[in-house]
Amino acid sequence: MDRREFSLTLARPLGTAKGTIGRREGDLIRLDAGAYGVGEATPLQGWTESLADCRVALDGAADAGDAALRAAVGADPHAPLADTPTSLTDALADAPAARHAVESAVLDARGRREGRPLAALLADDPATAVPVNGTVGDGSVTETVTAAREAVDDGFSCLKVKVGAGDLDRDVARLRAVREAVGDDVPLRADANAAWDRGTAEEAVEAFATLDLSYLEQPLSADDLSGHAALRGRGVGIALDETLATVSVRDVLDAEAADVLVLKPMALGGPARAHAVARRALGAGVDPLVTTTIDAAPARTAAVHVAAAIPDVRPCGLATAGALDSDLVPDPAPVESGTVAVPTGPGVAGDAFDDLF
Numbered sequence: 171m172d173r174r175e176f177s178l179t180l181a182r183p184l185g186t187a188k189g190t191i192g193r194r195e196g197d198l199i200r201l202d203a204g205a206y207g208v209g210e211a212t213p214l215q216g217w218t219e220s221l222a223d224c225r226v227a228l229d230g231a232a233d234a235g236d237a238a239l240r241a242a243v244g245a246d247p248h249a250p251l252a253d254t255p256t257s258l259t260d261a262l263a264d265a266p267a268a269r270h271a272v273e274s275a276v277l278d279a280r281g282r283r284e285g286r287p288l289a290a291l292l293a294d295d296p297a298t299a300v301p302v303n304g305t306v307g308d309g310s311v312t313e314t315v316t317a318a319r320e321a322v323d324d325g326f327s328c329l330k331v332k333v334g335a336g337d338l339d340r341d342v343a344r345l346r347a348v349r350e351a352v353g354d355d356v357p358l359r360a361d362a363n364a365a366w367d368r369g370t371a372e373e374a375v376e377a378f379a380t381l382d383l384s385y386l387e388q389p390l391s392a393d394d395l396s397g398h399a400a401l402r403g404r405g406v407g408i409a410l411d412e413t414l415a416t417v418s419v420r421d422v423l424d425a426e427a428a429d430v431l432v433l434k435p436m437a438l439g440g441p442a443r444a445h446a447v448a449r450r451a452l453g454a455g456v457d458p459l460v461t462t463t464i465d466a467a468p469a470r471t472a473a474v475h476v477a478a479a480i481p482d483v484r485p486c487g488l489a490t491a492g493a494l495d496s497d498l499v500p501d502p503a504p505v506e507s508g509t510v511a512v513p514t515g516p517g518v519a520g521d522a523f524d525d526l527f
């Protein structure tokens with residue numbers, strides 16, 4: 171297994187209720203198992219293990235040896251690491267970002283070996299394109315409206331606005347101004363990144379319902395399943411994101427805590443794991459969609475395949491390449507008019523990552 175470290179700066183840092191994301195650091199791995207495969211680990215505090223723990227886990231995976239990885243490439247693509255030695259699975263057990271890198275590389279190699287794109291390994295009839303939302307970070311009313319208008323001018327027909335960094339009155343003013351600026355035909359979402367207590371979240375839902383908000387993402391802390399369940403049915407859908415990094419999907423679905431599940435393959439341990447969660451959600455009548463933790467091209471593109479493998483997926487949070495100052499390779503899955511075409515080459519993106527090692 172080859173490895174290399176990378177660090178990327180955000181040209182447009184993303185302001186959230188939990189601070190501003192301005193830089194992303196991680197590791198790329200490449201494994202050779204007949205065919206080669208590339209995978210990315212880009213940990214993010216609050217969703218995954220730390221960068222240091224991620225690198226320890228990748229050391230452990232490398233120590234497990236190439237035979238373990240070769241076995242994984244030949245395994246069921248829906249559970250690619252299931253039958254590998256415990257030396258590999260144990261090393262990755264509490265390290266979802268490291269596991270994401272290994273699982274992605276295994277699936278990439280499998281796709282190359284079979285000459286099929288990743289989405290076709292996950293689903294029988296994957297979509298050829300995926301709708302995406304524009305992402306608008308925290309900012310003043312004017313900054314928020316400017317960013318929203320720009321996104322609509324760029325062709326996005328669905329917007330997600332970060333809220334919860336300031337007080338609720340300011341967020342209501344921001345969303346009202348965006349609604350007035352973009353009109354009634356653009357679905358709006360808001361993401362509070364677990365900023366609120368139950369009282370504030372109730373007030374937010376009441377106010378946002380008058381602005382025809384499609385859903386509110388993670389208003390409460392990750393472990394507050396009953397609080398989220400109680401917010402449903404009041405005119406604004408409830409989506410969960412951070413919760414899925416700490417609570418099992420089974421518990422989330424049993425608690426009827428969400429209308430929408432926001433799946434980050436990096437936080438869930440890989441593309442196949444994320445797709446498995448999507449299938450569970452669909453089975454329970456909950457809408458899954460896919461986003462990234464603002465990743466580099468290999469992980470972002472793998473996430474596009476996961477989204478393509480979800481039937482009629484709602485707009486996904488995959489338009490994050492534009493936030494980066496530069497990327498590791500030219501974008502193999504660029505956003506055009508609010509849509510991403512799913513790469514058709516074998517694996518994650520054909521030969522797009524060949525020069526990374």
Ligand SMILES: O=C(O)CCC(=O)c1ccccc1C(=O)O
Nearest residue numbers: 304305330411461462463464487
């Ligand atoms: O979903 C999107 O539109 C973009 C991704 C995004 O918001 C995000 C990016 C990095 C870390 C956390 C989040 C989040 O959804 O909370």
Ligand SMILES: [Mg+2]
Nearest residue numbers: 361387388411
């Ligand atoms: Mg979120």
